Amino acid sequence: MTTPVHADHDPHSEPLKTPLYDAHVALGARMVPFAGYLMPVQYEGILAEHAHCRAAAGLFDVSHMGQATLRGPDHATVARALEALVPADILGLEPGRQRYSQLLNERGGILDDLMVHRAPGADGPLGLVVNAARKVADYAHIAARLPDDVLLEIHEERALLALQGPEAADVLTSLGADVAGWDFMDVGPASIAGIPAVVSRSGYTGEDGFEISVNADTAAGLWTILTRDSRVRPIGLGARDSLRLEGGLCLYGHDIDETTTPVEAGLLWSIQKRRREDGGFPGADVVRAQIAEGVARKRVGIRPDGRAPARDGTEIVDGNGVAIGHVTSGGFGPTVGGPVAMGYVAAVHSRPGTSIGLVVRGKTLPAEIVFLPFVPARFHRAPK
């Protein structure tokens, strides 16, 4: 039998540990190298963890991700500096709000995707959260392109936890955090069982939930307090991947990379009107031409007819067996109860309902293009 190989492992470097490493080991997690860190891939099992997160509340250690702050004299100066690198409207980002965007190259390709937040009352600082495997490259890219009056501050001293699922808000509220009235993508300070944190109502599961940034020296204490709540169970990277796949959310290096643009990736919603009209970000000419004229290929959802999962790299063919694209993420969707995938296909084949074939182990298996996400998002929208 072939043994599963986990991605993103550089065997030549000693993996790093997050401040929660000992907590994972104590919980019996299976630790694997991921993006340069030893991370928990599963505790009790991926299917059980996945189901628990959708039913109650799942706790994730995402301390491997990069946390940083851009600092400058005022919001407009810092926002303009970041807008030179990303296509989102950062100038219009309100205090207490977070926005999803991408660092783009000159061809409109995605160097990384990231979250940008502006703390309540902040007139200058912008918080960034970037992918673990990309953070070193991202920081160098950003720092090299900032004006003299804007600085990038990297927060190696901070840990990041995510609490996701329908019970997440109640769990935090019961620990004294006043987050019940927050809207999806709201950001602000919160005290959780007396531990100071910066919290955003967001995540990577398609569920309501929160990402919680704390000082590294308080992370293990907060983790213990959260896991003491019977509604909360720890969730590893395995279920994190199946949850985000069912949520139709992109994984950097798979569904998006330097060769895919936000338009091809179906991320046009993250480029606000002013930026589409005015440009002024790397690759703006490519992106704006794609908006105006359409794209040659698109990211789509794929539902295999049978039981066999189609993994990353699987060739996609049309009814005549002609190659039309490939799978970029694929596996078993525990909530769906069957295989699910995402990939890129030629735009003419991208309409939901289109029949396609997936070439798995030399056999062409029938599948269909479907709408994303596979499991409807349950983000919390506060009543206006």
Next chain:
Amino acid sequence: MTKYYTEDHEWIAVTGNVATLGITDYAQAQLGDVVFVEVPSIGRKVKKGEETAVVESVKAASEVYAPVTGTVVAANEPLADSPITVNEDPEGAAWFCKIELADPSELEVLMDEAAYKAFVEGL
């Protein structure tokens, strides 16, 4: 019945001239939750080391190799409908297929239970 093991974590249980093939308890624990199984069709000729069955967990696909050369004379088709059986009873109900041995001398290089146990402890 004599049971043999491979370094790739397959087991075969040999009765007379027929070997029943599966993966070990160690293998299922490494894989995690199994969500897909493909067994070979009856009549297929397999060579030693050839990919004979497929077992996939949520995370990854793994091939199951034939530890011996021969002909598939039985396949556990119902396993495809309950892949989780591989986690629950890997060395019992979750057999993949039965192979009629073409060359019983191939058994000589396989491990017995004690040797396999020592092999796994060394991993």
